[in-house]
Amino acid sequence: MIIIFQILFASFVLYVFGSIAKKRKQGMLGVKGLLFWVLFWLGALTVVLWPEALSRLADVFGIGRGVDLAIYISMAVVFFLLFRLHIKIECVGRDITTLTREIALLKHNEK
Amino acid sequence: MFIAIVPAYNEEKRIVTVIEKLEGHVDRIVVIDDSSFDNTVSLARNAGAIVLEHTVNRGQGAALETGHAYARSVGAEFVLHFDGDDQMDPHDIAPALAYMKEKKAQALIGSRRLDEHSTVPWFKRHILLPIGKMINHFFVRERLSDVHNGFRILHKSVLDSIVIEQDKMAHATEIPAKIIAKKIAFVEFPVTFTYHEYGQGTLSGFTIIKDLLFSKFISK
Structure with a gap:
């Protein structure tokens, strides 16, 4: 299996x-x-x-089971990716704001 | 030229009153409509204000910076930040500007805490504002008597040296923080607020902290 x-x-x-x-x-x-x-x-x-490799690595860090180490690492990676994603969304939001501002000023000047 | 910048979002009930009250206190009234879905734009325009329209809702900070961009383009000497919800008193404007000039300050920040004229709800006055002040001090690095007061007057030199990057409500921390960081001469001035609604609640406080923290990781 x-x-x-x-x-x-x-x-x-x-x-x-x-x-x-x-x-x-x-x-x-x-x-x-x-x-x-x-x-x-x-x-x-x-x-x-090689699942035993993870168990050996877990031993090095003093964590009981390899699967626990995998869960900890996965959670850290997921949080890091969420953080990066949030930063990216903020950057895109700022770009949208800049465009929205330009459009507002252009529309006003056209009138 | 003295321009009032009035950010507005779905303020059809109060925007006309605000514009009428502001008339005679400033040279030009500029309403920044933040993509309202009510009649704010037409009402503000009919009331005699210049209206700049955000096609997408971007928040109060973004609306104020759009007002700044307009003020820079027309060479305004002073700008006033004035909320569109009729909670501020236009009679504060003239004495505030006079006080700012007397003190040779380039920026004025309103305060609800320098006198007792404002009707601040109990929970906000005794719980939220003191907590907000402590958090604000962490970001602003200087003790101000009030926190997140939207009444401000800025000289054009301030507009040339600071850009509001916080699109939402965190701009109210960002502006004094930048004024202080750039060593711009500023004063606080007592202003009167009359609350029709509660204003920012506890949850928006967490959003503000989150926005301020995340902005530290965004490259300019």
Whole structure:
């Protein structure tokens, strides 16, 4: 059963690498983003293919089970991504404000 | 030229009264409509104000900065921030401007706490405002007698040196913070508020803190 999951997950990671490469080619992903996502998915693949590696890493950090370490890391990553997403939304909001202001002034000057 | 900047969002019940009250106190009244879906725009225009229309709702801070952009373009000497909900008293304007000139200040910030004229709800006066003052002090780095007072008069030199980047209500912390950070001479002046509605509640306080914190991570 675990082998089927490992094959499916490895195939999914390959698909993800493909889309990362595509996004990079299209100029939608910077070097930092590329490194982050490649390392993230490589880490996830390592953990799925060699689950005992995670247990050993958990031991190093003094955490009982490997799965606990995976949950902690996942939560940290999710919070970090949420934070980045929020910042991005704020930046887009500011751009919308600038455009809204320009349009308001232009419309007024046209009258 | 002395321009009143009046941000308004769905203020059809009060905007005409505000404009009528402001007449004679300033040279020009500019209403920044923040994409209202009521009749604020037509009513304000018919009442004689210049109306700039935001096609998308962006918040009070964004509306004030649009007013600043307009004031810069017409070379206004002073701008007044005046709310569109008829809670401020236009009779404060002339003495405030005179006091500002007397003290050779470039900015004036209104205060509800320097006298007892304002009718501030009990919970707001004794609970929210003191907490707000403490939090404000963290961001502004100087003790002000009031917090988030929307009555301000700014000289054109201030408009040239600060840009409001907080689109929503956090601009009320951002403006004094920037005035102080840029060492602009400012004074506080007692102004009268008459509350028709409660104003900002506890939840919007958390939003303001969140906006101020997140803005630290946004590159200019």
